[in-house]
Amino acid sequence: MLKLEKRPQPSRAWTYLTPVLAVVVTMLAGGALFAMLGNDPVEAIRTIFWEPLFGEFASYYRPQLLVKAGPLILIAIGLSLGFRAGIWNIGAEGQYIIGAITGAAVGLAFYPVDLWVIFPLMILAGALGGWVWAMIPGLLKVRFGTNEILVSLMLVYVAEQLLAKMALGLLRNPEGRGFPGSRNLQQYPAAHNAEIITGTGMHWGVVAAFIAVIFAYVLLSRHILGHQIQLAGQAPRAARFAGVNPARLTLICLGLSGALAGMAGMFEVSGPAGQISIDFNVGYGFTAIIVAFLGRLHPVGIALAGLLMALTYIGGEIAELNLSLPAAAIQMFQGMLLFFLLAVDVLTNYRVRLRTAEVA
Amino acid sequence: MTGALLTISGLTKAYPGVVANDDVSFDIREGEVHALLGENGAGKSTLVKMIYGLVRPDSGEMQLRGAPFAPAEPRAARAAGVAMVFQHFSLFDAMSVAENIALGMEKPPRLRDLAHRIREVSETYGLPLDPYRTVGGLSAGERQRVEIIRCLLQDPRLLIMDEPTSVLTPQEVDILFQTLRKLTAEGVAILYISHKLEEIRALCDRATILRHGRNVGTCVPSQTTARAMAEMMVGASFAAPARAPHATGAVALDVTGLSMPAPDAFGTALRNIHLQLHEGEILGVGGVAGNGQDELLAALSGERRSTGDAIRLRGRPIGRLGPNARRDLGLLTAPEERLGHAAAPEMSLTENVLLTAARRQNLVSHGFLRWPAARRFAGQVITAFDVRTPGPETAARALSGGNLQKFVIGREVLQQPGILIVNQPTWGVDAAAAAAIRQALLDLAANGTAILCISQDLDELIEISDRFAALNEGRLSEAHATRDLSLEEIGLMMGGAHGMEVAHA
Numbered sequence: 001m002l003k004l005e006k007r008p009q010p011s012r013a014w015t016y017l018t019p020v021l022a023v024v025v026t027m028l029a030g031g032a033l034f035a036m037l038g039n040d041p042v043e044a045i046r047t048i049f050w051e052p053l054f055g056e057f058a059s060y061y062r063p064q065l066l067v068k069a070g071p072l073i074l075i076a077i078g079l080s081l082g083f084r085a086g087i088w089n090i091g092a093e094g095q096y097i098i099g100a101i102t103g104a105a106v107g108l109a110f111y112p113v114d115l116w117v118i119f120p121l122m123i124l125a126g127a128l129g130g131w132v133w134a135m136i137p138g139l140l141k142v143r144f145g146t147n148e149i150l151v152s153l154m155l156v157y158v159a160e161q162l163l164a165k166m167a168l169g170l171l172r173n174p175e176g177r178g179f180p181g182s183r184n185l186q187q188y189p190a191a192h193n194a195e196i197i198t199g200t201g202m203h204w205g206v207v208a209a210f211i212a213v214i215f216a217y218v219l220l221s222r223h224i225l226g227h228q229i230q231l232a233g234q235a236p237r238a239a240r241f242a243g244v245n246p247a248r249l250t251l252i253c254l255g256l257s258g259a260l261a262g263m264a265g266m267f268e269v270s271g272p273a274g275q276i277s278i279d280f281n282v283g284y285g286f287t288a289i290i291v292a293f294l295g296r297l298h299p300v301g302i303a304l305a306g307l308l309m310a311l312t313y314i315g316g317e318i319a320e321l322n323l324s325l326p327a328a329a330i331q332m333f334q335g336m337l338l339f340f341l342l343a344v345d346v347l348t349n350y351r352v353r354l355r356t357a358e359v360a
Numbered sequence: 361m362t363g364a365l366l367t368i369s370g371l372t373k374a375y376p377g378v379v380a381n382d383d384v385s386f387d388i389r390e391g392e393v394h395a396l397l398g399e400n401g402a403g404k405s406t407l408v409k410m411i412y413g414l415v416r417p418d419s420g421e422m423q424l425r426g427a428p429f430a431p432a433e434p435r436a437a438r439a440a441g442v443a444m445v446f447q448h449f450s451l452f453d454a455m456s457v458a459e460n461i462a463l464g465m466e467k468p469p470r471l472r473d474l475a476h477r478i479r480e481v482s483e484t485y486g487l488p489l490d491p492y493r494t495v496g497g498l499s500a501g502e503r504q505r506v507e508i509i510r511c512l513l514q515d516p517r518l519l520i521m522d523e524p525t526s527v528l529t530p531q532e533v534d535i536l537f538q539t540l541r542k543l544t545a546e547g548v549a550i551l552y553i554s555h556k557l558e559e560i561r562a563l564c565d566r567a568t569i570l571r572h573g574r575n576v577g578t579c580v581p582s583q584t585t586a587r588a589m590a591e592m593m594v595g596a597s598f599a600a601p602a603r604a605p606h607a608t609g610a611v612a613l614d615v616t617g618l619s620m621p622a623p624d625a626f627g628t629a630l631r632n633i634h635l636q637l638h639e640g641e642i643l644g645v646g647g648v649a650g651n652g653q654d655e656l657l658a659a660l661s662g663e664r665r666s667t668g669d670a671i672r673l674r675g676r677p678i679g680r681l682g683p684n685a686r687r688d689l690g691l692l693t694a695p696e697e698r699l700g701h702a703a704a705p706e707m708s709l710t711e712n713v714l715l716t717a718a719r720r721q722n723l724v725s726h727g728f729l730r731w732p733a734a735r736r737f738a739g740q741v742i743t744a745f746d747v748r749t750p751g752p753e754t755a756a757r758a759l760s761g762g763n764l765q766k767f768v769i770g771r772e773v774l775q776q777p778g779i780l781i782v783n784q785p786t787w788g789v790d791a792a793a794a795a796a797i798r799q800a801l802l803d804l805a806a807n808g809t810a811i812l813c814i815s816q817d818l819d820e821l822i823e824i825s826d827r828f829a830a831l832n833e834g835r836l837s838e839a840h841a842t843r844d845l846s847l848e849e850i851g852l853m854m855g856g857a858h859g860m861e862v863a864h865a
Binding site: 242 | 662684687700715718724755
């Protein structure tokens with residue numbers, strides 16, 4: 001008989017091992033899933049994890065890794081701060097969209113002026129847009145006690161409507177012959193978030209993501225605010241006793257995660273995506289939730305998890321193309337990752353004991 | 361007194377890393393009140409859990425009236441005539457007394473018949489209780505009566521009671537004792553767990569004392585002193601707290617007309633509280649649990665704000681200030697609930713000192729944490745208060761209750777507070793550690809700190825407090841010099857028997 005026994009302290013070793021174990025178990029279960037769909041499981045797993053890095057067309061896929069990981073990491077870092085404090089911003093996708101709209105709008109407003117200050121202004125505008133969008137659930141929670149999970153999630157759909165409206169109306173390319181979508185910012189040098197080193201996929205958003213990782217690491221391990229964030233999440237009553245103002249913390253955490261998500265949106269629209277279009281958002285804001293948890297809500301873990309998630313995205317696309325695996329199977333594969341992570345998480349706080357069944 | 365009802369021989373139960381019960385043997389006779397004594401962690405609860413079928417012993421056996429007794433689950437124990445009143449009640453606030461009792465029954469009778477039987481039992485044993493009242497509105501003493509009646513309805517031969525008097529006023533304790541004596545007169549045996557030695561001397565026929573899981577002796581409490589029993593529990597002699605006579609000074613904390621609504625549906629509102637706390641004195645605040653203790657602490661600590669003028673610190677209004685602003689002014693607090701309120705369970709002791717000591721001990725500069733300084737301060741608390749732990753990096757939840765309590769109190773005491781508010785400072789702490797904590801409070805007061813000690817342990821308050829006041833339904837009585845008060849008067853200040861006096865008339 002298996003028996004779970006609570007550990008006196010969370011195991012440090014398992015804290016680091018569980019994500020690895022979750023990846024391995026996901027590979028096994030995912031392989032079984034692909035086998036049931038009639039594919040060679042080994043080939044499918046190899047395609048997802050190996051092909052983008054070392055395959056024949058790796059030189060094309062490798063830059064994509066940073067392009068996809070950048071926004072995931074940037075958003076997940078912001079979310080992780082809130083998650084640690086027990087503040088659940090599920091609407092990063094919406095904040096990402098709004099950041100893209102405000103960032104692009106500032107850039108387009110200057111078109112075709114060429115000034116160095118335009119791009120920094122766009123970054124600010126993007127962060128501000130995401131921040132404002134996150135302040136809506138924040139203020140409603142602080143003022144009226146609404147649930148931030150619901151409000152932030154619903155605002156994603158509002159943001160999507162707003163995005164469509166912008167792509168078709170206010171921000172539509174006046175020279176676009178009536179097609180929906182804004183001007184392409186890639187063709188506007190002052191506003192273009194170009195690759196910093198050609199061929200690496202490294203754009204300013206990736207730089208921002210890694211700065212955010214370092215910032216979050218220092219905040220959580222060295223700063224009193226980081227301590228308060230963790231305290232509020234683990235023991236809310238103790239946090240109030242320690243003088244933490246829950247309303248202030250809610251606004252800080254939601255604000256930070258909103259601003260980072262907004263920035264990610266801005267970097268995306270001015271770089272890899274290029275323009276505001278109806279289908280601009282591809283779910284980074286939601287995937288970042290998985291990234292945050294896969295990374296143990298730890299900044300370095302999130303950086304690694306973001307890269308891993310980007311890998312499965314790219315590898316998944318290759319598998320769709322080469323092995324004609326259905327897109328849904330790839331999404332399920334990614335979902336399994338979070339599922340197994342949460343499941344094996346038990347090992348951090350409990351130890352499994354094998355016991356011979358007792359005679360009742 | 362007749363023969364043995366329950367014979368326990370060689371019971372042993374080991375958990376990983378600790379032997380909770382090591383070859384424990386004794387017997388409980390029919391019609392006796394048998395006390396089970398021991399410090400926290402001595403193995404009392406493991407032992408009663410084995411008797412009640414919650415835990416299975418590794419070895420050893422029990423005999424109930426001569427027949428082998430090895431209950432696999434509480435249901436089997438209850439069927440054999442063993443009932444237990446737990447320290448923490450398992451009652452649903454929103455349901456009536458009868459509904460609550462029906463929930464615990466295998467085959468509950470119709471509610472009307474049950475209510476009838478509840479009335480019968482409650483009248484027989486002097487435990488008045490209206491079966492149709494909602495539990496949420498009952499006092500702690502009344503809730504305990506629900507639990508006792510629930511047990512009595514099973515016609516038990518052995519009744520186990522875990523710290524039954526911790527929630528009662530002295531008058532309610534008297535009533536409970538009368539009930540227990542009625543039961544023993546009918547031949548029911550009672551296994552009585554308590555820390556209160558004087559109570560055991562008054563009530564119990566025999567006492568078995570556990571230390572580190574072993575039975576270290578059985579005695580007749582009425583022929584033994586409380587001190588001798590305490591030393592058997594600890595295994596060594598220890599010094600009782602000594603009070604140095606000293607004068608009290610100016611008013612440090614002045615509370616006038618403090619009223620606050622209840623924080624939630626089952627909390628207590630504070631009603632027009634007046635108190636003056638002087639430098640160098642210990643003001644004891646007694647009262648039955650749930651009469652506003654937590655709420656008073658939250659109002660004084662700054663976790664809940666009041667009007668500015670309601671609380672003055674050396675003349676300065678502080679009612680609107682938060683906990684950290686009050687700490688800056690020298691007002692420190694130690695709440696009752698150790699895990700989750702006074703300390704964060706998952707955090708290390710080093711991280712936990714930051715909760716209250718961050719600013720006063722200079723553990724933060726420009727918002728950045730000074731980890732070495734925090735570790736040093738945690739180490740100081742551990743050394744000064746003899747906290748048994750591998751080190752300051754241990755998670756708070758890994759400490760035993762008594763050790764964590766020493767840490768929580770020590771964290772505030774070492775910060776040299778001008779005013780210290782503590783709630784249940786020695787709750788669940790063994791006798792030696794409790795003596796050390798009380799001594800620390802007395803020493804602090806001797807050096808001029810004004811101390812407000814909220815406690816449900818009357819012996820403690822009588823031992824250390826200069827003046828005594830009682831909380832009853834959110835009202836604070838006037839404070840009187842403790843040495844002028846009799847136990848009777850203290851009981852009346854605490855609200856008397858809450859209308860139970862008629863019970864044994």
